[in-house]
Amino acid sequence: MTKSLLLGKSAGTRLVLVGLALVWVLFQFLNPNFLSPRNLSNLLLQIAVLGTLAIGMVIVLVLGEIDLSVGAIAGVSAGLLALLISQGLPWWLAILAALAAGGVIGLIHGSIITAFGIPSFIVTLAGLLVWQGVQLQLVGDQGQIPIRDVVIRGIASTYVPTLLGWLIAGLGVVAIFAAALVRRRRRERFSLAVSPLSADLLSAGLAGVAVLAVCAVLNSYFGIPWVFVLVLTLLVSCSIAMETTPFGRHIYAIGGNREAARRAGIQVRTKTITVFVVISMIAALAGIIEASRQFSASNSLGGGTLQLNAIAAAVIGGTSMFGGRGRIYQALLGALVVGSVQNGLDLLGQPAAIKNIATGVILVIAVAVDAVGRRRRLARGAAE
Amino acid sequence: MSARVIESGPSIAAAPTLELRGIEKRYGQVSALSGVNVTAKAGEVTALVGDNGAGKSTLIKAIAGVHRIDAGQILLDGEAIALTSPRDATEHGIETVYQDLALCDNLDVAANLYLGRELRRRRSALLDGEAMEARSAQVISELGARLPGFDVLVSALSGGQRQAVAVSRAALWGSRVVLLDEPTAALGVTQTAMVYDLIRSLRDKGLAIIVVSHNMADVFALADRIVVLRLGRNAGEFVPSQSSPEAVVAAITGADTVGEGR
Numbered sequence: 076m077t078k079s080l081l082l083g084k085s086a087g088t089r090l091v092l093v094g095l096a097l098v099w100v101l102f103q104f105l106n107p108n109f110l111s112p113r114n115l116s117n118l119l120l121q122i123a124v125l126g127t128l129a130i131g132m133v134i135v136l137v138l139g140e141i142d143l144s145v146g147a148i149a150g151v152s153a154g155l156l157a158l159l160i161s162q163g164l165p166w167w168l169a170i171l172a173a174l175a176a177g178g179v180i181g182l183i184h185g186s187i188i189t190a191f192g193i194p195s196f197i198v199t200l201a202g203l204l205v206w207q208g209v210q211l212q213l214v215g216d217q218g219q220i221p222i223r224d225v226v227i228r229g230i231a232s233t234y235v236p237t238l239l240g241w242l243i244a245g246l247g248v249v250a251i252f253a254a255a256l257v258r259r260r261r262r263e264r265f266s267l268a269v270s271p272l273s274a275d276l277l278s279a280g281l282a283g284v285a286v287l288a289v290c291a292v293l294n295s296y297f298g299i300p301w302v303f304v305l306v307l308t309l310l311v312s313c314s315i316a317m318e319t320t321p322f323g324r325h326i327y328a329i330g331g332n333r334e335a336a337r338r339a340g341i342q343v344r345t346k347t348i349t350v351f352v353v354i355s356m357i358a359a360l361a362g363i364i365e366a367s368r369q370f371s372a373s374n375s376l377g378g379g380t381l382q383l384n385a386i387a388a389a390v391i392g393g394t395s396m397f398g399g400r401g402r403i404y405q406a407l408l409g410a411l412v413v414g415s416v417q418n419g420l421d422l423l424g425q426p427a428a429i430k431n432i433a434t435g436v437i438l439v440i441a442v443a444v445d446a447v448g449r450r451r452r453l454a455r456g457a458a459e
Numbered sequence: 460m461s462a463r464v465i466e467s468g469p470s471i472a473a474a475p476t477l478e479l480r481g482i483e484k485r486y487g488q489v490s491a492l493s494g495v496n497v498t499a500k501a502g503e504v505t506a507l508v509g510d511n512g513a514g515k516s517t518l519i520k521a522i523a524g525v526h527r528i529d530a531g532q533i534l535l536d537g538e539a540i541a542l543t544s545p546r547d548a549t550e551h552g553i554e555t556v557y558q559d560l561a562l563c564d565n566l567d568v569a570a571n572l573y574l575g576r577e578l579r580r581r582r583s584a585l586l587d588g589e590a591m592e593a594r595s596a597q598v599i600s601e602l603g604a605r606l607p608g609f610d611v612l613v614s615a616l617s618g619g620q621r622q623a624v625a626v627s628r629a630a631l632w633g634s635r636v637v638l639l640d641e642p643t644a645a646l647g648v649t650q651t652a653m654v655y656d657l658i659r660s661l662r663d664k665g666l667a668i669i670v671v672s673h674n675m676a677d678v679f680a681l682a683d684r685i686v687v688l689r690l691g692r693n694a695g696e697f698v699p700s701q702s703s704p705e706a707v708v709a710a711i712t713g714a715d716t717v718g719e720g721r
Contacts, residue, residue, distance in 0.1 A: 261589045262589055265589040265590060265592070266593070267589060267593055315585075319586050319588075320584055320585060321577045324577055325575075327563070327565060327566060327570075328563045328570075328574055328575075331563035331564055331566060332561070332562065332564065332565075334559075335560075335561035335562060336574070338545055338561050339561070339576075340545060340575040340576070341575045399563070400565055
C-alpha cells in the first residue's frame with residue numbers, strides 16, 4: 076500500500092491528495108464548520124489569487140527559472156486598473172490595459188534575462204523592488220483607490236446561477252469522457268497499447284463524480300463562484316498548452332536539459348521570453364481578481380506572503396524547483412493545501428504567526444516526502 | 460535482431476556520401492585543424508581516431524554545424540554545402556550522437572526522438588503523440604534496440620538504453636550521415652555489444668557512419684576504415700583487416716614519424 080503510494084507514475088499527486096485529505100479531516104475534527112458548503116465556497120474565493128499565481132509559477136519553474144515579482148506585478152496591474160477606471164475608462168478597456176501592462180513587464184524581464192544571461196532570480200528580485208515602487212506611485216498618497224465599477228467588483232463576488240452551474244458541470248463531465256475516448260480511439264488507430272476500457276471509464280467516471288460533487292456542494296450554498304470558473308478556465312488552457320502543444324513540450328525540454336534543447340534546434344531565448352510574458356500576464360490577472368475581492372487597489376495588494384505562498388503552493392503541489400518537472404493542476408492542489416491550512420487556522424482563531432509557521436512546516440514536509448519518493452523511484456528505475 | 464537487411468555497400472562509383480577537403484579551423488592563434496581530408500562512404504563505418512587535442516572534436520563540431528570552418532570544402536554526394544548551424548546539418552540529413560547524448564531525462568523516449576521536430580495533428584497546433592510513439596516504436600524495433608517501453612522517462616533507462624535512444628534518434632532523422640562521438644564510453648560489456656549492433660544496423664541501412672573513439676577495441680570491431688588525426692593533421696589511413704592496432708597506435712602517438720614532431 077505505502078509502496079504503491081510512493082512509487083508509480085502519479086505518486087506525487089496521490090501523496091498531495093492524501094495530505095490534503097489529512098488536513099481536511101484534521102480541521103473538520105477541530106471545527107465542524109470547516110467542511111460546510113459555506114466554508115468550502117469561501118476557501119475557493121480565498122485561493123483564487125494564490126491558485127492563479129501558482130499556475131504561472133509552475134510554468135516558470137518547469138522552464139527552470141523563477142519569478143519573484145508576481146506579487147508586485149499583481150499590485151501594479153490592480154493599481155493601473157483602479158486608476159484607469161477612476162478616470163472613467165470602461166471596465167473591459169481597463170482590464171485589457173492591466174493585462175497588457177503585465178505582458179510588457181514580462182517582456183522586460185524575459186529580455187533582460189536572455190540578453191545578458193542574468194539569472195531570473197536576480198532580475199525578478201530587482202523587478203519586485205521596481206514594480207512595488209511603481210505600484211506605490213500608481214496608487215498614490217491615499218494608500219488605495221476604490222473601485223466602483225459593478226462588473227469588476229462582480230468578478231470575485233458573484234456566483235453562477237444554480238441551473239447554469241449544473242450545465243457547466245455537466246459539460247465538464249462530458250468533456251472528461253470525450254477526451255478519454257478520443258485518446259483511446261487515436262491509440263487504437265496507431266495500434267498502440269491501450270488500457271482496458273473499464274479502467275479508462277473508471278478513471279473518467281471518478282473525475283466526473285468529483286466534478287458533480289464539487290458542483291453539488293457549491294450549489295447548496297450560493298453556487299459556483301464565477302472566479303472559480305475563471306481559474307479553472309486558466310488551468311485547463313495552460314494544461315493544454317503545456318501538455319499537448321510543441322510549445323509546452325519545448326518548455327519541459329529546456330527545463331530538463333537546456334543544452335540538449337538548444338542542440339535540438341529549440342529557440343531557448345524566445346521560449347524564455349514568452350514564458351515570462353505569460354506569467355506576468357497571469358500575475359496581472361491575479362491582481363485584477365484581488366482588486367475585485369477588495370473592491371479597491373491598495374498599496375499593499377500583492378505584498379506580504381502572497382509571493383512566497385505562490386512558490387510554496389507550486390512546490391507543495393509537486394513541481395520541482397530544478398526545472399523540467401511539474402504539472403499545471405498541481406498548482407491548484409498546492410494552493411488548496413496552503414489555503415486550507417490558513418482557512419482552518421482562521422476558523423480556530425489562530426493569528427497570522429501560526430499560519431506562517433504552519434505553511435512553512437508543510438512546505439518542508441511536502442518537499443521532503445517528495446524527495447524520498449523520487450529517490451526510491453530513481454533507484455528502481457536504474458535497477459531495471 | 461530483426462535485421463532488415465537492405466542491400467548494403469552501394470558500390471556505385473559515385474562520390475562518397477561525405478567528403479571533407481582541406482579543412483582548416485583556427486581558434487585565435489591556435490590552429491586546430493589544418494588541411495584535413497576525410498571521406499565517409501554510404502554503408503561504411505569510418506573511424507576517426509587520435510589523441511587528445513588531435514582535432515577530433517573540432518572536426519565533429521564542424522560536420523555537425525556547431526563550428527564554422529575557416530577554409531576547405533564539405534561535400535555531400537559530391538556537392539559543396541555550407542554548414543553554419545546545427546539546423547543546416549540536420550536539414551542535409553547529417554545527425555550527431557554527442558558523447559553526453561543530449562537527451563532530456565524528464566521526457567519519455569518518443570518525446571526525445573522527436574525533440575525539436577515534433578509531429579502535429581493535421582490542421583491543429585496540438586502534438587500528435589500517438590503518431591510519434593508509433594513511429595518511435597517502429598524505428599527502435601528496426602534497429603533491434605531493447606527498451607522497456609516508449610512512454611518510459613529517459614531518467615529510468617540504463618546507460619546502454621540511453622545510448623540506444625540517442626542512436627535511434629539519429630536513425631530516425633539521419634538520411635545521409637550519422638556521427639557518433641565516443642559511443643561506448645562508460646558502457647559495460649553487454650551494453651557495448653548492443654551499441655555495436657545498433658551502429659551496424661545503421662550502416663546496413665546505407666548510411667555513412669563516422670565514429671570517433673579512443674578505444675582500439677571499438678575501432679577494430681566496427682570500422683571499415685580508420686582515419687588517424689594527429690595535431691590537427693591527417694596522420695594516416697588504415698583498413699582494420701590489413702593493419703594491426705599497434706600500427707594505428709603508432710600513427711596516433713606519432714611514434715612512426717619521430718623527428719617530425721615539434
